[in-house]
Amino acid sequence: MSLTASLSSILAPLPATLADAASATIKPAVASPDLSWAGLILLLPAISAVLCGLCAARGVKGKLPGVITALSLLGAFALTLMLYMRCPTDAPRTIHLFDWVSFAWGSGAAEGAKWTSFLAPFSLYVDSLTLLWMLFVTGLGSLIAIYATEYMESDVGKGYARFFGAVSIFLFAMGSLVMGGNLILLYLGWEGVGLASYLLIGYYYSKPSAVAAAKKAFIVNRIGDLGLALGIFLIWVNYGTVEYDALFQAVTASTDSLNDGSEWTKAAIPYCLMLGAFGKSAQFPLYVWLPDAMEGPTPVSALIHAATMVTAGIYLIARTYPLFQLDPGALTVVATIGCITALLAATIGMAQYDIKRVMAYSTVSQLGYMFLGLGVGTTFGAVYHVFTHAFFKALLFLCCGAIMHGMAGQLDLRKMSGLRNVKGFGIISWTFLIGCLCLAGFPFTAGFFSKDSIIAQAFGSGNDRFVLLGWIAVFTAFLTAYYTFRVWFRVCGGPTKYEPGDELHGHGGDDHGHGHGHGHGADDGHGHGGEWHPHGPRLAINGVLLLICLGAILAAVPAYLGGPHQENNWVMKMVSHSSAVGGIPAHDHGASHGADAHAHHALSFTGIADVHTATSVVASVAGILGIAIAAFFHLFNRKAADGLRQTLLSNSLTRWLPIAMENKWYVDEIYHATLRVPARALGHIFEFFDKSVIDGVFVDGGARIPAGLARVFQPLYNGVLQGYAWTMAFGVALIAAWVFWLWLQGGAA
């Protein structure tokens, strides 16, 4: 039981001291004009974007755009570090940069003075949550930009400047999203990262699939954006402000107003916001864009579609957590959706052969965990998982990218094996292994701590529904371990055997060699062994892999240093000084119970009193079991895997399972049939209606009325004198009759 003992010392329930911190309300912000240099964190990427644009316009040949971007992002990272050190954490800081969408009306009538202005300045709101996010956004951003300077070198002079321009736009937008002091600025960043994502997914623009994926990403995100916009309107309607500082004060001042049943508008806020979050963070039912987003260059997948942008939804909910706390029902929905997504995506990930797709579904699944954490009431767990996931998932993607880079675009795990023994792939293989261990939640890795803190909260919540979700999460952890190591054992383990890809998958058509001087001709694209050699990466890629791998390992350190109750966990401290403080676990039971806080938690049957320890054990077992099964099927006995698949397929009762999983449960097809096809049909119907009915019948038909009338009266003007006489007589009679009628009326009066 030494394992249990050591675990319990690390993961014990939170002490009462934290409960005090947690129950503290969010402090009013302090305006800090002296920190206005923090605006440079946004300005640097913006300038870099403009410079990249100029490079593109001038047709600069060379790596200049990459260097500019990497330097400006490093600068932004340095400034963020500086802000982290300089900015006091006692209270949030607001930094007003300039007025943006701000205007006022009315004379501020006494009763409604609150609703006579709309203030959305371009201002920053800096608390520890902001800093935490910005640190890994700019840190990983600059590392990945460095990686990309080498990765994208085959496009130098072609799309190189465009690529880095879009990356810079992304960093600017992500910075606005995270640092913005109000929801409108968040919305700017929200859609801005959508634009960057659109441009980067569609980077290989001559591939129709990339164009379609880019379009899909933006459109699906727009559905969420509408939810976010409506949520912002609702917030303004209810609280009269969209600025975080004023909003949090207004919310904490009137937390009981939800009791007023008529105010459905207040109750709807979290649901609208979560729709936005589900869109951006790829949750069910809006997750479908993220796997397709893998059409983009791999550094982009790592940065935007794994580490940073897709966590914006978690950021949104963590940031507006006070609004979610008003409605436990909303949090339950968040938890449920997160859990469903985690499971669904994991089952799909199990059956994909494209390693980048596996990682994409894994991202969707892990994001589901984060939402589960938010929903069951541990913002700490969610944010810590965001933090660790950012490192290990970026690492995994960069490893995939490096493999792809060296293997001529090969991504099919059936066509690669034993890369660990291939010259130049050593660093990739072993850093890949570290990433996989983290993702699989192998004990004492970063992913293990962060994931378990979420699941433990579900088990310890005392809520039956959450306990069920917790079990699903454990099962998903098992699946995660399986599919993760399925990839690693297939690609890096086993006998060395490989065939190159078609070179086109990720490289938009540089048809040979990336200029590495390997000298293999165009025909090598289909050659085997012989002349073609996979080429390992050079300094920029290897160095970045090692650095991020180090980050992924070190991400566990806060948990080790967290003390017996995680109260010293750096992430815990950051979260507890932010607007997400309300979701610090244990603030509801830490004070009242002592050591036996979870005496009757859902895992009591294990005989372990402490729910965190019990969860760790259960999840470890699940993870190791998953790895073991993966090892059996994909390392030791690969034939068995195919055999199993064949067995399932041959049985009419079970054959749907592998087919449905490999086809992603047909979700895209269902959306296509139920949404896109009918809407498009409506479009055709409306067009027909527009052209034929409105324009054809009413307008053109109406236009024929004068002509028709003319034909009726035409005989009157027949040029025959008698005819005119008759007409005149008729007219005179008509007038006479009218006058007579008037006279009658007058007489009657």
Added chain:
Amino acid sequence: MLPALTYLLLLVPIAAAAAVSLAPSRTAKWIATFGSLTAFVVSLAFAWSFPGWTDGSMHPAEAGVAIMPSLGISLTLGTDSVGLMLILLTTFLMPLAMIGSFTAVTEREKEYYGWFMLLEAAMVGVFLAKDAIMFYTAYEFTLVPMFFLIAIFGGKDRRPASIKFFLYTFLGSVLTLSGIIYIAANYANAHGGQWTFDLATLANHCSTAMDRTTQYWVFILLMAGFAVKVPLFPVHTWLPLAHDQAPTAGSVILAGTLLKLGTYGVYRIALPTAPVGGVELDQFFAILCVIAIVNTALICWVQKDAKKLIAYSSVSHLGFCMLGLFALNPVGATGSVMYMINHGLSTGALFLCIGMIYERYHTKDMEQLGGLFKKMPVWSFFMVLFTFASLGLPGLNGFVGEFLCLMGCFIAEPGAANHPGLLGPWWALIAGSGLILAAMYLLIMLGKLVWGPLREPHVDGHGGSHAGSDGGSHAGSQVSSHDGSRGGSHASSHASSRGSSRGSSRGSSRGSSPDASHGGTLGSVHAHADAHDTHGSALPRDLSAREIGILVPLAVVCLAIGFYPKPMLEAITPSAEKVLAGYPALVTEYAANGSLLPVSAAGASEVAMAQDVGSSDARATQTNELGQTR
């Protein structure tokens, strides 16, 4: 100073038109460019010295020249901050449209540029008018130049398009005129036969001294013309046709400014003049707006012609704009005016972009054209930028107006604190689906035109008998793909270049290898370039310096408004508040009683619907009036 500038604003374009008609044909474009630039400078000077930026007041305040004192008609010029912004929009777009026409129009230049100058004078006249007759004259006069511009310089269906455009909008405006005359006559009756056509006086008279039923009918009359011009949903069908057939600059001005005459008319005249009608029919028009947004967006989705798509998108976008107005609160109205300006900029720019493509390929068909990024990266950059401006990306100009329009609609509930309205969250939710649909159709357009494998129509470059601006002759079914992978059968005229292209792509791997296709493309590109040179357009492959010079100012303004809309917002809001001054009380009353119209004793029990009450009551009132007159 100020009055002089207003006269100058009108006179400069007219003088330019006169100069165009007198000077030799080859100087026409330079005169028009110079004239429109001068007008822009004058409008900047006017804006610079304008004292009413922050209080929504009309300037210059001086009375103008009386033209028909007996009828109270005068040439009174003046405007407020909103009108001034629209003037700036007009004078800003006009030089760009003129410079954009240099290569597109090479025949009958005197007519072309002359009509445009007159059009500018008329549009500025509308925004400067303080007198109803002056307003109406200028408003109607815009039809004449546009009619000729479409009918002479348009596409192959230009004649029906121009006739429909003219008659349709003319018919609507006649009703507007009758409404104006009715108010004026009513005013004259009430003031002992003293006529006036001063807009502010008439609005004041109508909204305060006239009975509610009459106001209701006046509102309908006024809206009849403006709704066609905007255009609102069921009366919009002239627009796609007109846009489709109009020359590029015509479309730019049509979308950029002419449509805004309608929205401006609603804002400046219909809403403040007859608030009872505005409240009573608020939901009716809002429904039309919502239908326009959704219905037209779906229509955009299935368009194959890029220009038609953008034309339809104007209908959808202006639905947002009108919805903001009918929110009846300062947020919505401010957003609406922002939308007017930003729609003019981004849609105008999109039309310019499409026009540049049309000049090169003589088609706007998205089935034939595609993947132009490969050949025209600079053009593609602008196209993407303006498309995102059009779909309301924050940080670009479209967002502010769209967001505020939706928000205005959202908060326009009867119970809202300061400015109650008759819409609300559900309206905004349905209208908001337009945001998603706009992303769909605009990104589909981008996906076809800008991204994807290069597709170009086959230009029969060796025939040398090009039918100039007539796109129909090129609408052949041969679509060539310059990807190495699609080396199927090709037109014989390109056999040699295709051959080499195929040869170079064989060496490389299969699939759509851009590198290989790049090499392959170059060969045929030259063939195309030659083809283009033969019929005289002599345009470079990507944008020329002139074309970039047109688009850059637009891009800069789009970005500037996106990041610093505050001065505009602050200038619009006071004006919007004045326009909406009479509304809160009426809306509250309407919300409480379900109608504003007096209920006739006989009809009240049986007629439940507010609209029916209105009409039956109106009939009753009319009978009464007849009786009194007699």
